[in-house]
Amino acid sequence: MLYKSTRDSEHKVSAAQAIVQGLSAEGGLYVPEELPEISSDRIAMMAEFSYEQRAISVLSEFLTDFSKEQIEKCIRSAYTEEKFGSNKITELSHLYSGTYMLELWHGPTCAFKDMALQLLPHLLTESARIVDNKKEIVILVATSGDTGKAALEGFKDVDGTRVIVFYPDHGVSPMQKRQMTTQEGENVYVCAINGNFDDAQTAVKTIFTDAELAQLMSSNSMMFSSANSMNWGRLVPQIVYYISAYCDLVQNEEIENGEKINVVVPTGNFGNILAAYYAKQMGMPFDRLICASNENNVLTDFISTGVYDKNRKFKATISPSMDILISSNLERLIYALSDQDDNAVSEWYKQLAQNGKFTVSEKVKEKLTENFYGGFCTDEQTKETIRQTFDKYSYLCDTHTAVAIKVYHDYVEQTGDDKKVIIASTANPYKFTSNVLSSICDCGENDEYKQMEIMSEKTGLEIPEALAKLKNSEVRFDRVIEKESIKQEVKSQLSLD
Numbered sequence: 001m002l003y004k005s006t007r008d009s010e011h012k013v014s015a016a017q018a019i020v021q022g023l024s025a026e027g028g029l030y031v032p033e034e035l036p037e038i039s040s041d042r043i044a045m046m047a048e049f050s051y052e053q054r055a056i057s058v059l060s061e062f063l064t065d066f067s068k069e070q071i072e073k074c075i076r077s078a079y080t081e082e083k084f085g086s087n088k089i090t091e092l093s094h095l096y097s098g099t100y101m102l103e104l105w106h107g108p109t110c111a112f113k114d115m116a117l118q119l120l121p122h123l124l125t126e127s128a129r130i131v132d133n134k135k136e137i138v139i140l141v142a143t144s145g146d147t148g149k150a151a152l153e154g155f156k157d158v159d160g161t162r163v164i165v166f167y168p169d170h171g172v173s174p175m176q177k178r179q180m181t182t183q184e185g186e187n188v189y190v191c192a193i194n195g196n197f198d199d200a201q202t203a204v205k206t207i208f209t210d211a212e213l214a215q216l217m218s219s220n221s222m223m224f225s226s227a228n229s230m231n232w233g234r235l236v237p238q239i240v241y242y243i244s245a246y247c248d249l250v251q252n253e254e255i256e257n258g259e260k261i262n263v264v265v266p267t268g269n270f271g272n273i274l275a276a277y278y279a280k281q282m283g284m285p286f287d288r289l290i291c292a293s294n295e296n297n298v299l300t301d302f303i304s305t306g307v308y309d310k311n312r313k314f315k316a317t318i319s320p321s322m323d324i325l326i327s328s329n330l331e332r333l334i335y336a337l338s339d340q341d342d343n344a345v346s347e348w349y350k351q352l353a354q355n356g357k358f359t360v361s362e363k364v365k366e367k368l369t370e371n372f373y374g375g376f377c378t379d380e381q382t383k384e385t386i387r388q389t390f391d392k393y394s395y396l397c398d399t400h401t402a403v404a405i406k407v408y409h410d411y412v413e414q415t416g417d418d419k420k421v422i423i424a425s426t427a428n429p430y431k432f433t434s435n436v437l438s439s440i441c442d443c444g445e446n447d448e449y450k451q452m453e454i455m456s457e458k459t460g461l462e463i464p465e466a467l468a469k470l471k472n473s474e475v476r477f478d479r480v481i482e483k484e485s486i487k488q489e490v491k492s493q494l495s496l497d
């Protein structure tokens with residue numbers, strides 16, 4: 001199977017090439033030429049499989065230039081009981097009748113990004129072997145909090161790679177910041193910027209397409225790649241868990257094989273929900289995909305009007321990993337919905353770069369509303385949802401997951417559609433302790449670690465060791481730069497200046 005660029009359908013590469021490169025040279029994103037199909041027989045078969053076997057089965061169809069052995073090796077190294085707490089890798093937990101929380105945060109950094117970023121370094125190393133790349137791979141990361149830490153943890157001390165992470169200084173939770181600034185490893189670098197996530201992501205994307213820098217890198221035997229969800233190697237592992245969750249429901253006799261269910265995803269860069277859309281296109285019986293945003297509700301408006309308009313005030317919310325106004329992966333969706341019209345996509349993204357907005361065609365808009373529902377909620381509603389969910393169902397959720405639950409309730413109220421549903425639960429509540437705790441009680445404690453203890457006493461939910469130990473970890477990276485200096489910072493880190 002080949003992959004092509006959303007801005008030039010003639011430009012085709014293999015899976016390994018797409019993963020090594022991250023982004024296509026003209027700024028487009030790589031997508032598979034066609035999607036493999038999943039029949040109900042296949043679902044019945046996979047229902048009997050372990051998570052590991054399901055992942056091998058799905059990835060084999062996407063990464064056709066990998067050998068079976070290579071895929072098995074990657075998956076067996078990534079999805080271990082030791083790293084994810086059990087060989088189930090994800091947990092499906094019953095909130096109330098017909099409503100299931102798909103917990104994707106049992107990995108080492110306590111957010112769903114581990115599902116892809118524990119695997120990506122293995123995929124990248126094998127891909128480099130397949131395309132016979134001898135250059136050192138420099139992974140540039142822009143993060144709204146969770147990708148940064150997950151990439152650092154996934155790539156630390158991986159031979160032949162280096163990781164450079166930029167995060168918004170005032171745009172991440174205290175725990176997210178501490179996770180990154182204390183990162184261990186010889187090949188890692190972390191830097192804060194005065195700016196927001198969009199500034200970081202735009203700067204990083206510009207560096208990828210900078211011809212002068214590419215030349216300079218090449219003559220020093222280095223190349224850039226991406227661990228953001230613009231990299232296909234980040235997205236493909238995410239398709240697996242939606243398929244796997246459905247298989248679990250079939251296996252546990254919660255649903256009939258073939259029964260349509262809805263899927264709710266708290267959304268920022270549109271990677272996670274796009275994976276659900278691909279699974280649906282492959283034949284999974286998913287009906288509505290419910291896209292939940294916080295007050296940076298550019299996607300809610302886009303889904304209801306077909307106009308994408310980022311000209312609005314950026315808000316720092318209590319669900320910082322969704323504080324995004326330029327959702328990278330939406331480009332892949334629009335490419336698919338426009339029947340792979342690379343000219344239209346290029347034109348719309350040119351307009352986005354120039355005027356900050358674009359309007360899709362009627363045809364795209366129709367397909368959009370057929371598949372998706374968009375909604376958003378405020379910080380206050382988020383906290384109220386955390387409190388109610390805990391009071392009613394004894395389930396403690398983080399701020400991002402709460403956005404999903406609230407938007408889902410609104411959806412049911414508006415449409416009366418009460419099909420069974422999977423709600424993606426994207427982070428461990430302890431990653432956002434202060435806002436989660438203050439939603440359920442007024443404890444008057446300011447110290448984040450003491451707050452964790454109080455939360456544990458109140459809820460009985462175990463404090464993850466990975467977060468508890470940060471208290472005594474040494475800060476290694478405390479540099480803050482202006483957003484205009486990102487390129488210079490990269491150059492000096494790589495001794496290219």
Ligand SMILES: *Cc1c(COP(=O)(O)O)cnc(C)c1O
Pocket residue numbers: 111112113146147229266267268269270271272273321322400401426427
């Ligand atoms: C990254 C992230 C999201 C948003 O996911 P996208 O793939 O960017 O849409 C939601 N919740 C948490 C906790 C995250 O880390």
